[in-house]
Amino acid sequence: MMGYLLRRVLYGFPLLLGINILTFILFFVVNTPDDMARMHLGQKHVTAEGIAKWKHERGYDLPLFYAEKETGLRCLTETIFVRKSLGLFVFDFGQSDAGRNIGADIRERMWPSLAIAVPSLFLGLVIDIGLALGLVFFRLSRLEYAGLALCVALMSISTLFYIIAGQYLLGRWFQWVPISGFGEGLDAFRFVVLPVLIGAVSGVGSGVRWYRTLFIEEIERDYVRTARAKGLSEARVLFRHVLRNAMIPILTGVVVLLPLLFTGSLLTESFFAIPGLGSYTIDAISQQDFAIVRAMVFLGACLYIVGLLLTDLSYAWVDPRIRLDD
Amino acid sequence: MLRFYPTDVLLLLTVLAMALFLVLSLRQEHLRRPWRKVMGSPTGLVSALLLGLFTTVAVLDSVRIDQGAQTLSLLDLGLSNLRTSTEKTYSEPLGVYASVHEMVRTSDGHETWTAPRLVFGGRHLVHPEEDRLRDLAQRFFKGGVLGGLAGALLALLTAWILWPRRNLLAFSVRTFWAELPRSLRAVMITWVVLGCLIGIAVALAGGYHVLGTDKVGNDVLFQCLKGVRTGIVIGTLTTLATLPLSLGLGILAGFYRGWVDDVIQYLYTTLNAVPGVLLIAAAMLVMESVMGRHEAMFQSLPARADFRLLALCLILGITSWTGLCRLIRAETLKLREMEYVQAARILGVSEFRILLRHILPNLFHLVLISVALDFSSLVLAEAVLSYINIGVDPSTESWGNMINTARLELARDPPVWWSLLGAFGFMFVLVLCANLLADVLRDAFDPKRENAA
Numbered sequence: 072m073m074g075y076l077l078r079r080v081l082y083g084f085p086l087l088l089g090i091n092i093l094t095f096i097l098f099f100v101v102n103t104p105d106d107m108a109r110m111h112l113g114q115k116h117v118t119a120e121g122i123a124k125w126k127h128e129r130g131y132d133l134p135l136f137y138a139e140k141e142t143g144l145r146c147l148t149e150t151i152f153v154r155k156s157l158g159l160f161v162f163d164f165g166q167s168d169a170g171r172n173i174g175a176d177i178r179e180r181m182w183p184s185l186a187i188a189v190p191s192l193f194l195g196l197v198i199d200i201g202l203a204l205g206l207v208f209f210r211l212s213r214l215e216y217a218g219l220a221l222c223v224a225l226m227s228i229s230t231l232f233y234i235i236a237g238q239y240l241l242g243r244w245f246q247w248v249p250i251s252g253f254g255e256g257l258d259a260f261r262f263v264v265l266p267v268l269i270g271a272v273s274g275v276g277s278g279v280r281w282y283r284t285l286f287i288e289e290i291e292r293d294y295v296r297t298a299r300a301k302g303l304s305e306a307r308v309l310f311r312h313v314l315r316n317a318m319i320p321i322l323t324g325v326v327v328l329l330p331l332l333f334t335g336s337l338l339t340e341s342f343f344a345i346p347g348l349g350s351y352t353i354d355a356i357s358q359q360d361f362a363i364v365r366a367m368v369f370l371g372a373c374l375y376i377v378g379l380l381l382t383d384l385s386y387a388w389v390d391p392r393i394r395l396d397d
Numbered sequence: 398m399l400r401f402y403p404t405d406v407l408l409l410l411t412v413l414a415m416a417l418f419l420v421l422s423l424r425q426e427h428l429r430r431p432w433r434k435v436m437g438s439p440t441g442l443v444s445a446l447l448l449g450l451f452t453t454v455a456v457l458d459s460v461r462i463d464q465g466a467q468t469l470s471l472l473d474l475g476l477s478n479l480r481t482s483t484e485k486t487y488s489e490p491l492g493v494y495a496s497v498h499e500m501v502r503t504s505d506g507h508e509t510w511t512a513p514r515l516v517f518g519g520r521h522l523v524h525p526e527e528d529r530l531r532d533l534a535q536r537f538f539k540g541g542v543l544g545g546l547a548g549a550l551l552a553l554l555t556a557w558i559l560w561p562r563r564n565l566l567a568f569s570v571r572t573f574w575a576e577l578p579r580s581l582r583a584v585m586i587t588w589v590v591l592g593c594l595i596g597i598a599v600a601l602a603g604g605y606h607v608l609g610t611d612k613v614g615n616d617v618l619f620q621c622l623k624g625v626r627t628g629i630v631i632g633t634l635t636t637l638a639t640l641p642l643s644l645g646l647g648i649l650a651g652f653y654r655g656w657v658d659d660v661i662q663y664l665y666t667t668l669n670a671v672p673g674v675l676l677i678a679a680a681m682l683v684m685e686s687v688m689g690r691h692e693a694m695f696q697s698l699p700a701r702a703d704f705r706l707l708a709l710c711l712i713l714g715i716t717s718w719t720g721l722c723r724l725i726r727a728e729t730l731k732l733r734e735m736e737y738v739q740a741a742r743i744l745g746v747s748e749f750r751i752l753l754r755h756i757l758p759n760l761f762h763l764v765l766i767s768v769a770l771d772f773s774s775l776v777l778a779e780a781v782l783s784y785i786n787i788g789v790d791p792s793t794e795s796w797g798n799m800i801n802t803a804r805l806e807l808a809r810d811p812p813v814w815w816s817l818l819g820a821f822g823f824m825f826v827l828v829l830c831a832n833l834l835a836d837v838l839r840d841a842f843d844p845k846r847e848n849a850a
Contacts, residue, residue, distance in 0.1 A: 089667040094679065102683045110686055223836070227773065227829035229780050231800055232821045239807050337674055338781060353785055356678045359686075364679055371672035 072387075079383065083376040087160065095156045098361045103130035104151070110359060111168060129168060129362075130154055155362075165170045169358070173366045183253055184198040184335030184347030185305065186263055191270030191339075192332060196325065198271055199278030204309055206279065207286045218279075225276030233273040234342045241265055252342040266343045270336065282321065289317045319389050326385045330374035334367065398463040402703040404710075405459040411633045412456060431762075431841040436559070439583035441837030444830035446555075446584055450591075450823050451827055454622060455629040468699065472626075475620055479602060482517035484614035490815050493519035495527055501619065519604045536600040544596015545589055552588035555583050591661075609815040611803070621819040623794035628827055630708060631779045631789075632772040639771075640715025643721035644764065648752060650722075651729025660725070665719040673716055674785075680712040702790035709782070709789060709800040713775065722766045725760055732756050762842035766810045769835035772827045780824065796820040 108125040109117055126132040133151045158165060164173035206218045242250035248265045289295065291311055296306045333348065340349035348367070355363035386393050401409075422428045435441045458472040472507050487496040494512040514525070524527045534583050560581055574582070598618070608617035625715055626743040654784030668676070688695075688705070695701035732738060734757065741751050783797025791798060803816035 085663065085668050086670055089663065090671055093667070093671070097679055097683050102686050106686050106690060110689070157799070223832050224829060227825055227832050229777050229779055229800075229821060229824055229828075231784060231804075232825075235804055235807065235817065239812075243808075281627075301759065334672065341785070352675065352678075356682065357786055361682070363677065364682070368671055368675050368679060370668040371675055375670040375672070383816055 075383075076380070079380050083373075083380075086376060087369070087372060090369065091156050091159060092364050094368050095152060098365055099135060099151055099155075102361075106287075107131065107168070107361060129166070151252070155365075159366065159369045161197060165362065167355070167362045168360045173363055176363075177348065177366070177370070178345055180348050180351050181333055182347075183345050184340065184349060185332060187266050187270070187339060187343075188332040188335050189343060190263065190267045191336075192325070192328065194267060195271040195274050195278060196321075198275060199282050200314075200321070202275065202279045203282035203286055204314065206283050207290065207313070208305065208309060209325060210287075219283075222276045222280050226280070228273075228275075230338060233269050235337070237265060237269040237272075238342070241268075251342065253343075253345045255347065259364045262343070266339050266345065270339055282317075285317045285320050286313055289313045292316075319386075322389055323382050323385050327378040327382045329381065330377040331371070334371050400461045400463045400468050400564075401459075402461070404634065404703050405461065405709050407637065407707070408459050408626075408630050408632055409456065412452060412635055415633075425758075428761070434841040435581050435837055437578060438837045438841075440833050441841075442580040442584050443587045444833040444837070446587060447826065447830045448834060451625050451830070452629060454628040458623065458626040472534075472622065476622065478721050479616045479619035482616060484515050484517060484606070484610045485513075486517055486610070486612060486614050487813050488518055488606060488610045488614075490517075490607060490609040490617075491601065492609060493522065493525040493605075495542075496811065496813065515606075519608075521604055532604070533601070536604065537597055540596040540598070540600025541593045544592040544594070544599070546592070547596065548589040549585075549723040550590015551592065552585035555584055555588060555655045559584075593832065608819045611799075611816050612806070617799075617816050617819045619796055620816075621796070621823045622800055624796040624799060624820065624823060625827070627789060627793055627795035627797075628779060628824065629705065630706060630775045632775045632831070633715070633719070634707070634710040635713040635775050636771060638711050639718040639721065640764070640768075642715070643718040644760070645646060646718075646759075647725025648729050649754060649762070651726040652733055652748075652752060652756065654730075658726070661722070665722050668716065669719045671716075674782075676716045677712055677782065678785070678787045680716070681709065681782075684708050684712065695812070698792060702793045704789045706793060713778070717771065717775075719761070724763050724767065728755055728760055728763055728781070732759055762844070764787060765842055766835070766839045769831065769838045773831035773835065776824065776828050776831070780820075796824045 104126050108122040108131070112121055112125060112217060119125075123132065131151060134155060135151050155165065162174065164177065167173050167176075202218070204214050209215050209218075225271055238250050241247050242265060250265075251262075253262050254260060286309075295308060295312055298312050299305075303311075333346040334352070335345075335349035337349040337353050339345070340347045341353040344350070349362065352367045354360075355367070423432060435445075450660060454472065457475065458470045461468045461470045462474070484496075485495060488494070489496055493515060495515060496512065497521055498510055498512050500508050501511050502508050514520070519525055519529060519532075524530060556577065560577065568576070577585075602618065606616050608621065611617055611620070646661045646664070650658040676704070684705075688701070688708075695704060738751060738755050741755055746754075763797075779788055779795060780797035780800055784801050788797050789795050799816055799820040803813065803820070806813035806816065
């Protein structure tokens, strides 16, 4: 078990290195620091000194991979690659191009993201699984057919529509909740309701279809037939047998998402002006602050790898047939 | 003088290639059966018909003619009535007055604060208050009846082409309808309904703005129709960019195994680990700054916007090939152990030939299903990306841009809802058709779903 874990963690390193190099090439080789400086200082009135100063302040004036002027190990360390890219491995995110401390920003903005993402996930799960069970209960009836048609229709509606319509209806028309913003402490609840609700509702179409296929797969198994043959009621078969066995794929499917909840949802957060990591990223994109985008890409990748690891662990945990030591 | 931008050429080629693909696969006996299943499904046939209409609009919008100062597509020329009938600012659907009040000088020299008459919408009405509803009803019925008749003709034509028992004249109306397969019945009904709708729209558009006008007074219906091309380009060209990567790498990984497989698996796991939107955002940011440096490459603004659209498709393709690649790798791993592949190998068939003749054709269903499934999510993604400003160029007519500019207009008083409704409506219909067709294709082509309901 420990050996397996260790191997998986070690396997993560080449992945992260690959991502590191990818973003490095994108942001420093294809698009040189000179271009960055010019873009930030405005395309027109830039002097060579201005660019040099901007680069020096942010440490972008070092050579990319190999410093010829230095001696010994410093040939390799005094480069942009080591300074700016490899630092990410110890979660040293450094300064954003606008001069803010990215690490501190992330620690602060993580909480609003979680406040939205965690309830959305769980509310969505409860709604999706409930409706999917309902569809399975009424399978091969007109009700199921209508339900599935509705799911396809809901799937075909843009997320933007859910957000805009929700804001207009609940925020402006009925004025039940504030349209956007975020508050401290318990006050945050008022602001969280709408984004959570919309987050859950916008996923209903695809979610219900997905969980329904899981249940249908399970319902064709022999043990279900046995349970029915014993004379159990359909509801009891569904809840006691099908749901419990389908929990394995459901659980492992959710676990892979858990770490990514930290980074929040780009769209929801920027629409509702929530000061989380999603809107942080969007702001960075619109201000073309590459340092933040690089940090977020790296963070996202790390969390993804953690998610994969957790999935394996949860498989071994819920399904006794799977053993991780080989 | 015709003028083609890169995406025009690629779109036309893609549509041609798809048609060719369809014809070729119809000649394969083992693929003819699933196609027949698709033909027998009312939902499948109706959504294919609607997708065909959308594609026609996109193709018409991709053939451009240079006219001195400006380049217009066939769609622009065909709808020049809509394109040129601009107002000053917002106006409601089928409205006669602008939605924004302004100082108007009346004939007796006084100035009043009122909503002025529109330049185009309802200009033929002398007394708009009394005549508007009657005029609208007249146009509605006339357009509906004429369009319905035209639709009925097309319906008969379709039935005649698609139904193997061609001698339609031998039937009475009742036996014809009773014997017609369900799917063709649905298609005929769709044609008539569509004919009515289009007829009504055409009749109304002759004198009004059917979906109103936007902030600068452009017709919203026209913008929605122009958005069709962008949606279809993103949906199809992205797939085109994906296929070489996912198909090529997937087959290589599955067929050669060993270190090739390891490298390719490493590649797609790495790409998968980066959150999709962030990777797209990063690539688009870099793209933009590269484009900024090579400003001279683009002769005109449309050329620049077109290049950005193409780049977006490429970037979306490069970030989204991993899913299909994984499927193809797994399927190839399975296929290469099949008896017929073993037999071919023993008979001394070269590896390349085995790949081409024995493995590739058997991956067809995977590609088809995944292309169909991806299409709808790509159309939806365009709107989201345009909202974060990493999508198409702001000057490109797309539903995403329409939504982006219109979303704050709901806060006006009275709210301006028609731009949003138009863009969302068109997007919904396109995505719904694609989703439905994808489901039907999956049921027909996926061997695992042979017995599924």
